[in-house]
Amino acid sequence: MWKSTVDGKRLTFRLAGINNQNFIMRDDETGTWWQQVSGCALHGPLAGHCLTPILWDEVAFAVFRADHPGGEVLRPDEATRAEYDTARWEEEIADLSTVTPASDTDPLEARDLIVGIAEGDAALAFPADEIGGRTLLLARVGGMPVAVVLHPDGRSLRCFDRRVGGETLDLYLAAGSDPPIILDAKSGSLWDFSGAALSGPLEGERMRRINCLKDYWFDWKNYHPKTEIYDPEQLD
């Protein structure tokens, strides 16, 4: 999900091709080709530019609706909606909770599902196995302490920057809580799945939500060649 303004001009994009199973977009204004997953221009007048990401939220509609009761939903295109179902296969792979936890760090296979966080030049990939087993993971990406939180629905996932008011939160998921309640062990404050503090000394504060991408390992590694892989043994 990208902001579509470049050098002050709004660009209009179209599907234009595919490059190693990730698609290429083309803007009508300059004809430049852009890689969908990286947002960077491949060829054309705007080569050298990269689109700015916008924060997105990849969750079940029930989760979106709970957080945004006044929100809007994209209407289907009546002419082609019958074809939507055949493109659903990506959705079906998103269930992270049914995967059994890995007992040791296996090297990843090309089509293993991961969740990736990138910050500056640093990148970290969380294998789906790890997330399914633990539901709340803490790690550092570059200098940024992060939390990866899996909703009880087993699929909705959010990632946060754990720094609030100069402190780094030490987070735990309250077992069995639905909707999820997150506890900060340091301050005793309680947080909800949107990152808002519900009670305790930090009530009223909000954790910054960050983008995390569900991707295949081969695709993530292709665009983040120096990515690290989450290691649960590594102390935060």
Add this chain to the structure above:
Amino acid sequence: MMRRLHGSAILLWLLALAALAWVAIPIYLIQPFAPQTRAAVAWSYALKSRAPWVTGALLAAAIAVALGGGRRLRTPVAGTLAAIALLVLGGVAWLATRNHFEWMFHPLPAARFAPAAEADWVDPQDFVLGVSVGEVARAYPVRALAYHHVVNDVVGDEPIVATY
């Protein structure tokens, strides 16, 4: 039995084949489920971005050759070959202006929205990509994005492109 083919007819076919190659190579290189090298992507862009005017120029040249061929192209064999070459060239010049990926995945004509409470085409467990800007929150169902691939929209005051 074909005897010596008139030079104009041969030239027309060379022009037609050149145009066909110009358009077919990027289609071949940029295929789903086949790997792409950096060079393949670079060549595809170079050919595809120039295809409309290159094939247009080849078509114009072919028409000039056909008109210049005169009476000798109006024999049954040469004339038929010339006509087919021109038709092929015309078709290729048209194809050069098309985006065949959008035949497979039709673009969304314009992003339209309904309030979440009225969105009965989305089940609670269907996945969406949510974007919030200021007070505006929009959900793009993954099912729709997985088909259209690209949706241009403005959320609040921020122009975005939703992709999946």
